[in-house]
Amino acid sequence: MRFSHRLPTSLEENRLSRAVAARRARGAPLYDLTETNPTRVGLALPPWPLQALSAPENLVYAPDPRGLDSARQAVVEHYRARNLSVGKERIFVTASTSETYSFLFKLLCDPGDNVLVPAPSYPLFEHLARLEGVELTHYPLRYHQGWFVDADELAELIGPRTRAIVVVHPNNPTGSFLKRNEAARLLAFCRERDLALISDEVFGEYEFGPAPERWPSFVESEDALAFCMAGLSKRGLPQLKLGWLVIGGPAGEAARASAALELIADTFLSVSSPVQHAAASLFAFSDQFVVAIRDRLEKNRRALKAIAGDKLRVLDCEGGWSTIVRAPPSHDEEAWALQLIDDGVLVHPGYFFDFAEDGYLVLSLLPQEAEFSQAAARLTARLGE
Ligand SMILES: Cc1ncc(COP(=O)(O)O)c(C=O)c1O
Structure with missing residues (x-):
């Protein structure tokens, strides 16, 4: 059966998804800095209405x-x-x-x-x-x-x-x-x-x-x-x-x-x-989520700044849930992202978001603070110049 041209020609997993699946299958831990699901990041909230x-x-x-x-x-x-x-x-x-x-x-x-x-x-x-x-x-x-x-x-x-x-x-x-x-x-x-x-x-x-x-x-x-x-x-x-x-x-x-x-x-x-x-x-209930999320974003932003220092170039960021890091030009961004999976850190390479040029990694600021800081330290150790 031929499906419509409204669908992409290939529905296969990309290299990053395969590397993540392989790591998880081995039971190896992974800090997930692509996590943007607010129900999975341990936000402390009062009971649901x-x-x-x-x-x-x-x-x-x-x-x-x-x-x-x-x-x-x-x-x-x-x-x-x-x-x-x-x-x-x-x-x-x-x-x-x-x-x-x-x-x-x-x-x-x-x-x-x-x-x-x-x-x-x-x-x-x-x-x-x-x-x-x-x-x-x-x-x-x-x-x-x-x-x-x-x-x-x-x-x-x-x-x-x-x-x-x-x-x-x-x-x-x-x-x-x-x-x-x-x-x-x-x-x-x-x-x-x-x-x-x-x-x-x-x-x-x-x-x-x-x-x-x-x-x-x-x-x-x-x-x-x-x-x-x-x-x-x-x-x-x-x-x-x-x-x-x-x-x-x-x-x-x-x-x-x-x-x-x-x-x-x-x-x-x-x-x-x-x-x-x-x-x-x-x-009314989600007002409390907004407060908790803002607090999380702010803490992780500050932590990244402190950990990255001047070793890592973090782009100016006005809002939203993500931040962007410049990857050194010695490898392309996908190679860095694959290397980071081996280090136990998952990030999105810039091409996922259609950056015009290579060399960007996108980090979610939503993960739990302890996990985020651990991941930021590994990222800095890997990419830091
Ligand atoms: C910019 C932007 N618009 C829309 C959405 C999707 O929102 P919804 O869950 O309301 O479909 C997302 C989800 O990440 C998003 O990043």
Whole structure:
């Protein structure tokens, strides 16, 4: 049987996965600095509000393609607590950010249309787009004392079939936020060229220190159609499958987009009622996760700085859950990553995130502090110059 071209031609494991499997099969320990599952990193939290998931309303099936009113209200309150004002009529509840991407690609693109995505960035784009028959064009994030978007370079990449510009704010894995002037340029391009802006803000609550030039969010955008997405997964509850979309932009266009999205969402109705009824409690509970995660990120960042000293080049990082280390040029990044597996440390090589050039390793800042420090010491011993 031939499967569709929406799937990759090879589904085989890569060399790193094979090396990890072999090490684990031998029973040898491995510090996993690719771990980004917040439910597996030993965060100390109060008991779960499980009663919130057993509300009597759950016995009735009364779906709303936009999401239940109470769940959308919980999203409104979530933004209000961050001083952002969002109308309930502009919100859709989804099962995850990944689902939101698929809805937006269905909304905006015909097969063969294209969207601009940042590089380096989130590796799942490739599959999310391909499964919708959408092509990706990568626009580079450049690094010079911090990451930035070269707007002229991006403008050159907009073609006749480009339908949207995706930003990840802050980006995974660079942790970089768009600055106010960058966001204004992108919104202007979108307005002038009739493109949608898609802003993935799942890590929006994780920033290291204030920066006045940082763009806060696209949820209040008035200038151009801007679709902003986030979810509970980076608030510590990926297993709940609750995400959301906020449609920013001029009222008329936003209403047209909403009507079309309603049809798409109605076709699936994928968000469970118990999770939606519990949304307000889950937001309150996940506030504690956000605090615990921020604390973990901060401690691991400080530990890495102390252990790496001036032996290892750690890139400036504004937010998010990862940090990036420069690998010495004597080997390519995959060779370093394989060597590190032998040392008992698992990291992602940069190509996993589409870095334009070789020589980067990406470390999750989420693992338990003791494990992270042990791994950082081995990494420094191996790569340190
Ligand atoms: C930038 C980015 N967007 C979206 C997601 C997926 O989020 P969700 O679990 O809501 O699908 C991830 C997961 O790592 C991510 O890194």
